Every structure is written in C-alpha cells, then in structure tokens.
Amino acid sequence: MTDATDQVTLSHDGQSYELPVIVGSQDERAVDIRKLRSASGLITLDDGYGNTGSCTSAVTYVDGEKGVLKYRGYTIEVLATKSSFVETAYLLIFGELPTSSQLNEFRGLLTQHEFIHEDMRHHFDGFPPNSPPMAILSAMINAVGCFQPDFMQPEDDEHFMEPAARLMSKIRTIAAASYRKSIGKPMIYPRSKLRYTENFLHMMFSKPYEPYEADETVVAALDRLLILHADHEQNCSTSTVRMVASSRANLYASVAAGVCALWGPLHGGANVAVIEMLSELQQSGEPLERFIARVKKKGSSTRLMGFGHRVYKNFDPRARILKNACHRMLDKLGVHDPLLELALRLEEVALSDSYFVERHLYPNVDYYSGIIMRAIGIPTNMFTVLFAIGRLPGWIAHWREVHTNENARIDRPRQIYVGPNVREYVPIDERG
Ligand code: CMC
Numbered sequence: 001m002t003d004a005t006d007q008v009t010l011s012h013d014g015q016s017y018e019l020p021v022i023v024g025s026q027d028e029r030a031v032d033i034r035k036l037r038s039a040s041g042l043i044t045l046d047d048g049y050g051n052t053g054s055c056t057s058a059v060t061y062v063d064g065e066k067g068v069l070k071y072r073g074y075t076i077e078v079l080a081t082k083s084s085f086v087e088t089a090y091l092l093i094f095g096e097l098p099t100s101s102q103l104n105e106f107r108g109l110l111t112q113h114e115f116i117h118e119d120m121r122h123h124f125d126g127f128p129p130n131s132p133p134m135a136i137l138s139a140m141i142n143a144v145g146c147f148q149p150d151f152m153q154p155e156d157d158e159h160f161m162e163p164a165a166r167l168m169s170k171i172r173t174i175a176a177a178s179y180r181k182s183i184g185k186p187m188i189y190p191r192s193k194l195r196y197t198e199n200f201l202h203m204m205f206s207k208p209y210e211p212y213e214a215d216e217t218v219v220a221a222l223d224r225l226l227i228l229h230a231d232h233e234q235n236c237s238t239s240t241v242r243m244v245a246s247s248r249a250n251l252y253a254s255v256a257a258g259v260c261a262l263w264g265p266l267h268g269g270a271n272v273a274v275i276e277m278l279s280e281l282q283q284s285g286e287p288l289e290r291f292i293a294r295v296k297k298k299g300s301s302t303r304l305m306g307f308g309h310r311v312y313k314n315f316d317p318r319a320r321i322l323k324n325a326c327h328r329m330l331d332k333l334g335v336h337d338p339l340l341e342l343a344l345r346l347e348e349v350a351l352s353d354s355y356f357v358e359r360h361l362y363p364n365v366d367y368y369s370g371i372i373m374r375a376i377g378i379p380t381n382m383f384t385v386l387f388a389i390g391r392l393p394g395w396i397a398h399w400r401e402v403h404t405n406e407n408a409r410i411d412r413p414r415q416i417y418v419g420p421n422v423r424e425y426v427p428i429d430e431r432g
Contacts, residue, residue: 012040022053026061043414049234050310054411055242059092059397060233064311069318071231072096080321085226086110086196089393092231093164093400107195109165114190114199116173117147124181133385134269136178137171138259144170145252163251164396171392172196175385176203182381197223200389205377218376221329222386225372228318228365229387231394233311237261237268241395245402246411258395259388265305268387270366271373274306275380278339281346288349296355304350306367313360322368326375335375343371 006021008031017039020032030053037043046052061070069076072091079088083097090098090106098106123143127136148166177187180203188203191211198214201222205212232238240261244254262268281291295304309316330337347363350356373383402408 010036010040012042015040022056024056026063037414043416045416048310049239054234054239055402057233057398057401058095059394059401060231062233062311064309064313067312067314067317067320069232076228076317077321080224080227083227084196085223085230085390088227088230089164089168089396092393092397093160106161106165109162110169110196111192113166113169114173114192116144116170116177120144120147121177121187124177124187127178127181129184130182131178132263133175133178133182133382134259134263134388136181137175137385137388138256138263140174140178141167141171141252141256141259144174145250145256148252160400164393164400167251167255167396168196168392171389172200173203175382175389176200178385179204179379179382195219197226201376204382215333217329217332221325221372222376224325225322225369225386226390228321228369229390231391231397235267236264237391238394238398242398242402243411245399246408248403248410251396251399254399255392255395258391262388262391263384268366268384268391270305270364271370271383271387272380274343274366275339275370275374275383277305278342278346282338282342288346291346292349292353292355296353304346304356304361306370307350307356307363308359308361309364312362312364315362316364318365319363319367322365322372323363326368326371329372330375333375337371337375339374340371343367 006023006029008019008021010017010019017036019036022030022032024030033044044052059072061073062068071079071088072095074083074091074097079091083091086107087098087103090103120140120143123140124136127139144167173190180187186208188206188208190199191202194202198219201214201219202212234242237258241254241258244257249257265273281288291302292304294300295302326340329335330340347367350361356362369387370380370383373386374380378386
C-alpha cells in the first residue's frame with residue numbers, strides 16, 4: 001500500500017531527491033529507494049539488513065517493540081491455545097482458517113503422502129553414523145524432490161494443497177527416519193490413523209513390536225511448540241527460502257536451503273546451544289554471576305544463548321508462552337528437570353543486569369523450547385530438526401508468495417566494493 005502524499009526528501013551533492021514512503025497495514029513505514037540509484041548513483045548500505053525491508057508480505061506481522069506476533073492477523077496467543085499445528089499451517093499457506101471440509105481434505109493429503117519412496121531408504125544408508133540430522137534433512141528434502149518431479153514446481157495455485165501437504169508430511173517421516181538411522185535402529189513406518197504430531201512421535205519412538213503410546217499432554221505440548229515456530233517473517237532461513245525461490249528454484253530446493261540456514265547456532269541451532277550451555281553450567285558449578293560476567297566481557301565469544309533477538313526489543317511472546325507451558329507440562333508429567341531451575345535462575349540474574357536491560361536482551365523462543373523437548377524425550381541433536389518441521393509451513397507460504405507475485409524479481413543485492421584496485425598480474429616464478 002503506498003501513500004503517495006507521504007515522501008522523504010534526500011539531499012546529496014547539491015541535488016534533492018523525492019523518495020516515496022510505503023505504508024504497511026500496521027502503519028509501518030518504509031522509504032522506497034528503488035529509483036534512488038538511477039536518479040542519484042547512490043545505493044544504501046545495511047550490513048545484516050537490520051533496517052532493510054526486503055519485500056512486502058501478507059503472511060506474518062511482528063512488532064518487536066511491543067512483543068506482538070500475528071500469523072495472517074491472528075495473534076500467536078490465540079493460535080497457541082485454540083488452534084492445532086495442521087490448522088495453523090493451512091492458515092499460513094492459504095491465508096484463511098480452513099472450513100471443516102478443507103481441513104479434512106488437507107489432513108487426508110497429509111496421511112496419503114506420509115510414506116517415502118522405498119528407494120529412498122537406501123539414501124539414508126549413505127550417511128555415516130552420527131551424521132548431523134540437519135545435514136540429512138536438507139539432503140533428503142532435495143532427494144525426495146527427485147522422486148516427485150511433477151511437484152517440484154507447483155505453478156498451479158489452485159492445486160497447491162497437494163504439494164504443500166506432500167512436503168509437510170514427508171519432512172516428518174524423513175526427520176524421524178534420520179533419527180532412527182543415527183541411533184542404528186530400524187525405520188518405523190507411519191500409522192495412518194494417527195494425527196500429524198502423534199504420528200511423528202510414533203515414528204521416533206515405537207519399537208517394531210511395541211507401539212509407542214503418546215501421552216496427550218506430550219502431544220499437545222509438541223503441537224503447540226510447532227505452532228510457535230511456524231513462521232516469523234523475514235528471519236534468516238525464511239529470507240533464504242525467498243531468495244532461492246526468487247531465482248525460480250523449485251519448492252524442494254528452496255526449502256532445503258532454508259534448512260541449512262536454520263542450522264546455525266545464531267538461528268535455529270540456538271535451541272541446542274541453550275541446552276549445552278545449561279548442561280555445562282550445571283556440570284561445572286560455575287556461579288551464574290561469574291558466567292554472566294564472562295558473557296559481558298568486551299570481545300567475549302561467549303553469548304547467553306537463547307537471549308536477544310534482532311527484532312524483539314521486549315519479551316519474545318513465544319518465549320512467554322513456552323515458559324508457562326514448560327512449568328505446566330513438567331508438573332503434569334511429574335518431571336523434575338534441574339535445567340529448568342537453572343534456566344529460571346540464569347534468566348533472573350541476566351534480567352537484573354544493566355548490560356541486558358540496556359541492550360533489550362530478553363529470552364527468545366529457543367530459551368525454553370529445549371527444556372520442553374527434553375521432557376518429551378526428543379534427543380538434543382533433533383531439536384533444530386523439530387524447529388524445521390515447525391517452520392516448514394512458513395517457508396512454504398513464503399515460497400508461494402514469491403512465486404505468485406507477478407512483479408517479483410530475482411533477489412540481487414548490491415555491495416560497496418572495498419578490495420584492491422587494478423593490479424598488475426605477476427607470473428608465478430617472479431612472485432616474492
Ligand atoms: N548474549 C550476550 N550479548 C548479546 C547477546 C547474547 N545472547 N545478544 C546480543 N548481545 C549483545 C551484543 O554483544 C551487542 O553488544 P554491543 O552493542 O556491546 O556490541 C548487542 O547485544 C547487539 O547484538 P547484535 O549481535 O548486534 O544483535 P543482532 O541483532 O545482530 O543479533 C542475535 C541477534 C539473536 C543473533 C543475538 O542476540 C544472539 O546471538 N543471541 C544468541 C543466539 C540466539 O539465542 N539465537 C536465537 C534467536 S531467536 C530464534 C531464531 O531466530 O532462530
């Protein structure tokens with residue numbers, strides 16, 4: 001939406017340039033610099049894109065100052081208490097909450113596509129033991145695409161439900177199979193009667209002759225966790241998916257790239273890093289104040305993992321929901337996790353320290369999610385894979401937004417070159 005009456009005047013080198021202001025549906029404002037270079041020769045520079053809008057999007061809204069997160073206009077608090085992961089996925093991908101018949105159709109497709117091609121089982125054998133599950137996941141998403149060439153480039157918007165469900169269903173089967181492979185156990189086939197989250201737990205934890213009976217509390221907690229991870233506007237992995245999609249790459253290739261971006265410890269990998277940090281603190285017995293002093297030291301490479309966020313300068317609403325859910329779930333299951341006690345004390349120490357207060361560093365989604373996953377029995381090296389399963393509907397929604405945007409162009413940022421100027425080529429035997 002453009003407000004033609006609102007504009008910014010930029011002066012440089014004795015010239016002025018009028019730049020239009022774009023206004024979003026929540027009144028966010030952006031200076032439209034698309035014509036700036038052709039008019040003035042200037043580009044803008046914003047390392048890490050901290051102040052750059054890379055697109056307009058109708059999927060998710062975040063207000064970092066107020067701690068607000070909405071998917072397609074519905075607050076995360078409402079969705080986390082009233083919706084299911086599958087319904088939320090539908091909402092994100094198709095823009096509206098489904099009717100019962102649409103939800104049933106979507107569920108039916110998730111069930112229909114839950115198996116992976118038998119030949120794909122051999123691909124798992126090619127990975128050495130202890131391969132990182134995120135590496136397996138990314139590779140296998142591209143592999144699964146090779147078995148479904150017709151669905152790689154679903155241009156037909158009307159029939160998008162099938163490719164979306166197919167990928168969502170298969171990622172869950174691949175994730176569970178990669179875990180089974182990593183512990184040297186046979187892959188468990190999905191059971192069509194089970195719902196999405198329960199089926200995943202079954203494929204992770206059943207034994208060949210002893211089906212895993214999932215506790216309702218556990219299923220509900222995992223479903224909520226997936227809802228909370230389902231989208232988060234232009235984060236690193238989603239921007240990666242959009243960038244790859246902008247080259248007209250297929251859905252599988254774009255999502256496989258997103259998995260790799262999510263893997264890093266500053267992004268989705270932080271949920272693993274939080275548990276490692278808490279476990280080390282527990283084992284070493286280092287006083288929390290001393291640990292915080294190490295974190296604060298100028299030039300320190302130690303960070304308080306699970307704290308801070310590029311956009312949230314207030315409590316991450318997902319962390320607030322997870323903190324409460326964590327207490328409730330552990331109480332209900334009768335689990336006592338000393339890492340939760342430690343996490344609470346560490347949060348208290350950090351939030352009463354001016355370093356964190358001045359920099360607006362609060363717990364983010366990854367601070368408490370690992371404790372919930374531990375209580376469910378998910379092994380630490382699968383935490384980021386769970387994040388990927390949760391984030392998939394968001395990635396699919398953004399891929400679709402790019403592909404259905406008639407005005408979309410390939411993403412191609414510019415740069416300011418700071419390397420050497422013209423140099424004389426010296427033959428190798430004359431180099432000093
Ligand atoms: N511990 C200690 N100091 C921190 C932390 C932290 N977790 N996060 C930021 N800071 C400091 C940082 O050192 C800098 O201080 P100074 O101004 O003195 O140089 C200041 O706060 C601003 O930090 P930044 O690195 O410029 O902030 P950013 O917006 O580039 O980074 C972040 C955001 C999430 C990568 C960062 O806060 C971080 O590394 N957090 C820990 C990793 C983590 O929990 N990541 C999960 C993010 S939420 C889920 C997701 O997106 O995947």
